[in-house]
Amino acid sequence: MRLVLFKYRRPPSIISSSRISVRYISTGLKDKTMATVNKSAHPFDKGRLEALLSRRFFYAPAFEIYGGVAGLYDYGPSGSALQANIIAEWRKHFIVEESMLELDTTIMTPASVFETSGHVARFADWMVKDVKTGDVIRADHLVKNVLEARLAGDKEARGQAASPAKEDEKDKKKKKKTAKAAAVQLPDDVVKSYEVTLAQLDNYSGAELGELCRKFNIRNPDTDNEVTEPQEFNLMFASSIGPTGQHPGYLRPETAQGHFLNFSRLLDYNNGRVPFASAQIGRSFRNEISPRAGLLRVREFTMAEIEHFVDPNIKSHPRFKEMRDVVLVLLDRHVQSSGSTTLMKMSVGEAVEKGIIANETLAYFMARIYLFLLKIGINPDRLRFRQHMANEMAHYATDCWDAEIHNSTGWTECVGCADRAAYDLTVHSAKTGHPLVVREALSKPIVTEKEVPEFDKKTLGKTYKQDAGVLQKHVETLDESALLKLKEELAKGPTTITVKGQAFEITPGLLRIERKTFKQSIREYTPNVIEPSFGLGRILYTLLEHTYWSRAQDVDRGVLSLPSVVAPTKVLIVPLSAKEEFDPLVQEVSSKFRRAGIFSRVDDSNTSIGKRYARNDELGTPYGVTIDFASVKNRTITIRERDTMDQRIGSIDEVIATVTELVEGSIDWEEACRRLPEYDGVQAIES
Template identity: 55%
Template sequence: MTSKATTLKGQPLDRPVLDAMLRRRMFFTPAFEIYGGTAGLFDYGPPGCALQANIIDLWRKHFVLEEDMLEVDCTVLTPLEVLKTSGHVDKFADWMCKDPKNGDILRADHFVEDVLEARLNGDKEARGQKVDGEEPAADAKKKKRKQKTEAVKLDDAVVQEYGEVLAKIDNYNGEELGELIKKYDLRNPATGVQPSPPVSFNLMFQTSIGPSSNSPGYLRPETAQGQFLNFAKLLEFNQGQMPFASASIGKSYRNEISPRGGLLRVREFLMAEVEHYVDPKSGKQHPKFADIENIELDLLPRDVQLSGKTDLVRMTIGDAVRNKVVDNETLGYFLVRIFLFLQKLGVDQSKLRFRQHMANEMAHYATDCWDAELFTSSGWIECVGCADRSAYDLSVHKEKTGAPLIVRERLDEPIIEERWEVEIEKKKFGPHFKKDGKAVETALLATTQDQREALAKQLTETGNTELEIAGVGDGKVQITKDLVTIEFRKNVINTREYTPNVIEPSFGIGRILYSLIEHSYWTRASDGGDEARGVLSFPPEVAPTKVLIIPLSANKAFKPFIQKISQKLRKLGISSRVDDSSATIGKRYSRNDELGTPLGITIDFQTVQDSTITLRDRDSTKQVRADEDQIVAAVQSIVDGTKQWKDVEAELPAFEGQEVDVAVR
């Protein structure tokens, strides 16, 4: 797997050129730019909005509709108590350090990663090797790199050690990152100064709810908590049937320490999350696992990373689950569903891997987690997380509020249960123990079956018993038989109660969108050969605009045909744009190739004579010509995925011409 980002056609990716094109075509733009902008905040323009909407539409079809999920839309503002209970107030943090000279705030793991990678690049340059996939630095004809690295040769042992550290970078805690900074004397390139030891920084945006400011809250860092709090209502809506899944699409907010990489690390972003509720007693089996168990994935398990390597293991998901590389069927099922979604979206499959979280990077609520990572010019980027949250969230909210966030299942056959039960005489118990009553009651109810049997024997024989309770009196409490009854009872149980476990696929839509752009981007030479033209080869299903309609000139005879074709496409739900500008036809095609428009319809003077029109393919620039109805039918079949361009090309007559820069008459 190469470490250098390349385009769809295998060309080295020129990130500044691509970013300039995206901003010029207004896929996205820095928010508040005329005021100087704010790091980590971006606005989407028309093509960016359309691309995002199409990704979400595909996500809904692939997950919500196909998996019969229950979609909810929950509030962004979240009371402090909710996120305190969920653990986010105390644990949702990254490690940051500060440059004492200029005050720069640095995210500690990224700082360590960047400096060590720069040193490794310097070592490669000193050895005359390729740096980040480029030709040797001795070749003067090669372009200058964006960031200059100092050519210093390192010992082979140091190179290996740096590589091992980078392979495990996500597993280091704050103290360990601080030790790495000191051990390798890592300094901020901007000042040459070593930053301060890392400290924890909570990533949530705090606010207050209401005018009195007495109700502290946060902007949600994820959409999951709203789904968990509505679990009982969703279960009722689903007629008590398990397993089932809820889904939510909405904005989340994280106060990133040092936003970078454009849309890849931002402070406000769109998420699409699934919470799949499953009975833990079932072993987290999935009824449709057999349908996907033979699909192969590229996996990077935690044990490989901890050995200081990043070698991928390719195996079927069935083998991965059987060998306990992936913990259970439901987790494995959703890894494959994520893979199939990204495949359908059009990402480069050679730049996709599933990396397992190591212990120190695991979220506080997770027992296992895999990230779908996409390779970009910024390296491997987490775009989808798939976590086994066990019963953590439902359990803590149930304990805090007393709400019945449980499943009650009617048993086919009643269970006869025999057990020792404790019954407290409330009227006497409280007055007797006074302020210690709650502690004594809790201790009694926490006793094991063996302990209860022994206590019952003592109460029967002597009329009292002794219980050890730390923090109450001298640590021992006398309990008499008039206060407590402990009996061996037989109960008939007709229902089973349990707290579901949760498997959660969580999608960062902005990261997926940008990664897709990089994977779809390539350039082709212009007719003059002096300028490369950018192309975004989006699949038709997600392309912002499906069809470009071009009249050959401003001749009035073309207008009825433009209106008629536009109307037909609109009725079919196919987005189109008309470009009747004075630019040459080649330039009009070219600027819409930059927008990723897969198809182009040209209306010319022959159209006026016989009502035939041409249809152009974005990637090959080949054209076919047929009557209006045939072309519209071809467009529809390509957009809905039933046909590809090669199928249309085989069915309709080829057309040569009009790709040249024809001047407007």
């Protein structure tokens, strides 16, 4: 079996290989106004998007001038601001809204912590090496890529489409080149065995992956050389703490352990009450074997994790009623086990009632995750919740759902939402001897009665010497009914007990069995943990794909329709030119926006207004205001909406008030159009 303990796993190939064939284009505008904007005039072009993201410095390979390092990326001003805005919204949506306890724990972690959590032993992938070049390849990826390429070649030879009709030409070419599969028809039974293998890929051990390589003659497609037996490679970056070299440490691969280790302090902070949630936003590290998927698989990434601690007996949620009717697209484990990927739409209320989602708290967070993703601009038609299959889920977890977002590479897990049960707190507590428990004062003590055996120690020792322990242990582990029976016998006089073939004579003087009353006024328990865990880089990248489109009239004019709430800049201030006569108005408008709490930027660069707007369409800036001669004369400014390119005009204060409401989301563009007349371009020209 492959390692199933940890979050952010690749979805099983049965899922990831199923591409959806319809292209969705995010609108970011209500239906009524979007009629004027055709966002799907051009098919999605990943190359153009990537060029835009590089040109506008959303992100770039880190250490680029040193040749770069796979899986490490730097965020530039646009990417940093987008990420900061996503984080700010996340903080508002989760931490503030639910009074979560925020944490900021260290990345560098002593090895003992990850030994306990199981990461040292099991947080690993299988890798093989090219026997001649020594190139390293992830074993499951190798098997998957080679078999998929052969199946594609087979389909081609049979005259069938290689894969769903809309697959990018580029992607196809790349895959073919990588795996070097010719259009060769395979025997039907071979096709079948490849398909079965792919469907179970996540379940193979290293040895089994090695066997598959031999059985199917799988070689390094780049060199056609054989590969070695799979070896385990731990994905944590190792280091050493302090000057002696004797204290091994790891960079955390998730922020979660920092929450668990601080559980007692958090519980104290919350006045001993449960449920409560802690939250942390921070960097984590995974030393991926050969990362190649841009921001979707990286070696250093920012996560946002919530650990919601609950009484294991009470997994209802006080605010569930607010979420009950939220409808999600679900792909449950039974559907997947049957080999299907049919999605179903269902309210979380219904899903809990039907037992599809394990409990209210899990369902509550799934709905909250859904609302968060929509708020920042993810297209709901490309968002689904996939349940982990039984063999895929961590052994301690009771249920786990991934929010998967569809993008040009298929469905990508972006948020995991798992019920981790009491696993982590239990293992750390056992290891350190520090109780990580809730002690609940019972309003009504629990009173229980039971039979209790009590030996006369002196007589017992004298009578049975070294065998005394055997007898005592035997009696003390008898159940209630056996004790009652023994009690009855003893009431009649001495009796005999046989333990492991040895007979012991028991007298009423040696053993007394009495009914005693126990009163428990404190209930002590290890809470369970519901964990929503967000990969922010993956969300950011899929958001960029969902909001990117090109103007119908010119495929080179890219637009990012980012919602105002996450757009790096909310308003661009564009003076007609850098002439001094516009300065006082630029100052005035800037400072008024600043006072209204709206982040604006001035672009007075020496280029046409049209070019400046085009540049800001690429940056996702939702609104622009132009200051021209009419502004100087009449104190009017125009406002331009990014997606429609509509322009309206009004007094400086009217426009600023309208933009403020637009950015805060209290009105939409339609309403803004009702308030402000259309700009016909005459005012400026006349001046």
